[in-house]
Amino acid sequence: MRKLCFTVLLFHGLTTAIAQQYSNTVKEQITRVENNLSGGVVMDGYHIQERMKHYNVTGLSIAVIDNYQIVWAKGYGYADKKENRKVTTNTLFEPGSISKSLNAIGVLQLAQHGKLNLHEDINRYLTSWTFPYDTLSNNKKITTAQLLSHTAGVSVYGFPGYERNSIIPGITEILDGKYPANTPPIRSLTEPGTAFSYSGGGILISQQILTDITQQPYEQFMYKNVLKPLGMSNSFYNQPPPADQQKNLATGYERNGAEVPGKYFVYPEKAAAGLWTTPTDIGKYIIEMQLAYKGLSSKVLNQEIAGLHLTPYGDESAAMGTFLQDRNGEKYFFHDARNQGFSGFYIAGLTNGKGVVLFVNSEDGTILLELLNSIALVYDWEGFAKPQQIKGKSD
Structure with a gap:
């Protein structure tokens, strides 16, 4: 997992649409989105496939939400070039840190059911491993709320993953940085609760807390209690993926277009980077959180606990599992991500x-x-600057 920075990111193939008949209005919106890609300036004539070729992007998948509904979803390009397998709306991607948002739902659900106090020492809940406090923590205890909001002051920014033919370490080996783990031990860097410091390592600790409390395999608990209730039927945390899902997986590609060794990497750090999913499934999560925040649904979290997922904690831009933006008075939540050969985000x-x-x-x-700029323009998103309109193409 290598996280993209959303706030600084300048944020060839055939097209495959979902097997659904859209209204003429939606079809017109799709066409406008496809033809207005820009980084702040709309160049007449730019089409999504042109930009995919320009950036050497093999495949792309999208789901658009408007009025609390997924109004359209579509795939472009190839899931696997060698296999001539095109991206569809059911193609599964491994978008890294977006895993953290769904992980937070699972952990917050434990708090909702009274099985976890978010503000108590994490060692109260860790039974198969204990966090080794030292002088850097300044005698302060780390809480689960701090882990989820990246304010626990712990190490290991992200995880690089493992090639499929590698020896895959267990979670406690990764937590302690022992062979065959390829990252250092997860330990205190600063006193907890004093500053924001992004840490995939902290999220891995929350994975261990969840499995120690529930005494269930992580992927099993998450599917039964989070993914399935949300209707995310095409998503799973299994690492490596099940054999019967191989035909649905996108292959990852490097910046130069080369295939990732083994097609994708394995991430035993499931909570931090191990979710396989689709834009449509993440769209279902988004809509449920929007409705739960307003008290209109409670498939996985009630209004109070959903608020914790979408409200700053310890840092004005970070919540428990999401990041927050105030764009000229309009509030947005988001997460971005990158695994080996994959990139993605939601907002x-x-x-x-x-x-x-x-x-x-x-x-x-x-x-x-x-x-994103094109979608914000077509769907009139509040708080987003309107791109400058100019004539002609330019790289």
Whole structure:
């Protein structure tokens, strides 16, 4: 997992649409989105396939939310070039840190059911491993709320993953940085609760807390209690993926267009980077959180606990599992991500019923922000600057 920075990101193939008949209005909106990609300036004549070729993006998948509904979803390019397998709306991507948002739902659900106090020492809940406090923590205890909001002051920014033919370490080996783990031990860097410091390592600790409390395999608990209730039927945390899903997986590609060794990497750090999913499924999560925040649904979290997922905690831009933006008074929640050969992000309005999910099986995610600009323009997203309109093409 290598996280893209949403706030600084300049945020060839055939097209395959979902097997659904859209209204003429939606078809016109799709065409406008496809033809107005920009990084702040709309160049007449730019089409999504041109930009995919420009950035050497093999495949792309998108789901657009308006008025609390997925109004359209579509795939472009190839899930696997050698197999001549095109991206469809059912193609599964491995979009890295977006895993953290769904992980937070699982952990918050434990708090909702009284099985976890978010503000108590994590060692109260860790039974198969204990966090080794030292002088850097300044005698302060780390809480689960701090882990989820990246304010726990712990190490290991992200995880690089493992080639499929590698020896895959267990979770406690990764937590302690022992062979065959390829990352250092997860330990205190600063006193907890004093500052924001992004840490995939902290999220891995939350994975261990969840499995120690539930005494269930992580992927099993998450599917039964989070993914399935949300209707995310095409998503799973299994690492490596099940054999019967191989035909549905996108292959990852490097920036130069080369296939990732083994087609994709394995991430035993499931909570931090191990979710396989589709934009449509992430769209279902977004809509449920939007509705739960307003008290209109409670499939996985009630209004109070959903608020914790979408409200700043310890840092004005970070919540428990999401990041937050105030764009000229309009509030949005989002998460971006990158695994080996994959990039993606989602962003959604807190109260306006709008959102988008975008995945590519490429390490270059620049096209994603160009698409976001186009979608924000077509669907009149509040708080987004209108791109400058000019004539002619330019790179």
